[in-house]
Amino acid sequence: MNNFYDIFASYYDEIFPVSEDLISFTSSYLTNKNSYLDVGTGSGELVVKISKTNLLKEIIATDIDEKMLEIAKKKSNSIKFLKMDMKEINYKQKFDLITCYGNTIVHLTSINEIELFFNNIIDSLKSDGKFLFQILNYNIRQDFPVIQNENFIFERYYKYGKELIEFYIKFTLKKTKETFESSIFLYPLTYQDIIKILKPLKLKNISFFSDFKKNQFFPYKSNLLIGEIEK
Numbered sequence: 001m002n003n004f005y006d007i008f009a010s011y012y013d014e015i016f017p018v019s020e021d022l023i024s025f026t027s028s029y030l031t032n033k034n035s036y037l038d039v040g041t042g043s044g045e046l047v048v049k050i051s052k053t054n055l056l057k058e059i060i061a062t063d064i065d066e067k068m069l070e071i072a073k074k075k076s077n078s079i080k081f082l083k084m085d086m087k088e089i090n091y092k093q094k095f096d097l098i099t100c101y102g103n104t105i106v107h108l109t110s111i112n113e114i115e116l117f118f119n120n121i122i123d124s125l126k127s128d129g130k131f132l133f134q135i136l137n138y139n140i141r142q143d144f145p146v147i148q149n150e151n152f153i154f155e156r157y158y159k160y161g162k163e164l165i166e167f168y169i170k171f172t173l174k175k176t177k178e179t180f181e182s183s184i185f186l187y188p189l190t191y192q193d194i195i196k197i198l199k200p201l202k203l204k205n206i207s208f209f210s211d212f213k214k215n216q217f218f219p220y221k222s223n224l225l226i227g228e229i230e231k
Contacts, residue, residue: 003067004169004171004180004181004182005065005067005182006067007171007173007180008169008171008180008182009043009065009067009068009070009071010067010071011151011152011154011171012042012043012068012071013043013045014149014151014152015147015152015154016042016102017045018045018046018049019212021211021212021213022046022101022212023046023049023050023053024212025132025212025213025214025226026046026050026097026099026132027050027053027054029097029130029132030050030054030056030096030097031054031096032054032055032056032057033057033096034054034056034057034096034097035056035057035058035059035060035093035094035095035096035097036050036056036058036059036060036095036096036097036098036099037059037060037061037062037091037095037097037098037099037124038059038060038061038062038098038099038100038101039062039086039089039098039099039100039104039121040062040063040064040086040100040101040102040104040107041061041062041063041068041072041081042063042065042068042072042102043068043071043072043075044061044063044068044069044071044072044073044075044076044079044081045072045075046099046101047059047061047072047076047079048072048075048076048079051076051078051079058080059078059079059080060079060080060082060095061079061080061081061082062081062082062083062084062086062089063081063083063084064083064084064085064086066083069081069082069083086100086104086105086107086108086117087108087113087116087117089117089120089121089124090120090123090124091123091124093124094124094125094126094129095124095125095126095129096125096126096129096130097129097130097131097132098121098124098125098129098130098131098132099131099132099133100121100131100132100133100134101132101133101134102134103134103135103136103186104133104135105117105133105135105189106135106136106138106186106187106188106189107184107186107187108187109164109185109186109187110187111187111189111193111197113187114187114189114193114197115197118194118197118198118201119201122201122203122229122231125231126231127231128204128230128231129230129231130228130229130230130231131227131228131229131231132226132227132228132229133226133227133229134212134224134225134226134227135189135224135225136223136224136225137190137191137217137219137222137223137224137225138188138189138190139190139191139192139219139220140220140221140222140223141158141160142158142223143157144156144157144158148174150174151173151174151175152171152172152173152174153170153171153172153174154169154170154171154172155169155170155171155172156168156169156170160188163187164185164186164187164188165185165186165187165188166183166184166185166186167183167184167185167186168181168182168183169181169182169183169184190219191208191217191219191225192219194225194227198229203229203230203231204230204231205228205229205230206227206228206229206230207227207228208225208226208227208228209226209227209228210222210223210224210225210226211224211226212226
């Protein structure tokens with residue numbers, strides 16, 4: 001493995017373990033008859049855990065990264081894992097629940113792309129269906145703690161530009177002393193941007209939380225922005 005993203009994918013579950021709060025939050029929206037789509041599933045850990053506790057009609061999970069999907073497919077034969085760019089999400093099939101966690105939405109680098117994404121997601125929901133998403137709160141400046149264990153050191157920081165944020169990542173393997181670095185551009189999507197995008201869609205309900213326990217969201221205080229949209 002000489003590619004940064006292959007290395008990153010191999011340690012993804014150690015860097016970002018799925019929390020019980022996230023599992024409980026997502027499961028609270030599911031019933032045995034649900035069809036469920038997870039966008040930007042990464043290593044698939046969340047949907048695999050969801051599938052073990054919820055007898056769902058169907059689970060589809062998408063990601064653009066082949067290595068992530070390769071890891072995910074080894075975890076379950078009952079989930080349909082698909083390689084798909086989230087800009088291409090436009091299902092004729094309708095879902096009871098769609099999720100997009102892990103700050104995935106802001107990898108779209110223009111407000112037009114993000115607006116199209118939200119519209120396509122809403123179109124892919126059944127009547128009364130719900131879309132749950134999580135991003136960082138870009139109304140405040142974000143600082144990241146170093147994540148490390150006996151195997152690696154994972155460092156992150158933002159460089160704020162005029163329109164986009166450059167996200168720098170440094171990953172060091174302790175045993176071999178190898179260091180891998182990369183950077184990507186993110187769109188600093190705010191609470192106000194989301195409200196503006198969703199307002200014309202005449203949705204039944206829009207709620208925001210600061211965590212997966214559904215505590216109140218404060219636009220200039222909360223680190224996370226978690227959204228619940230009901231069609």
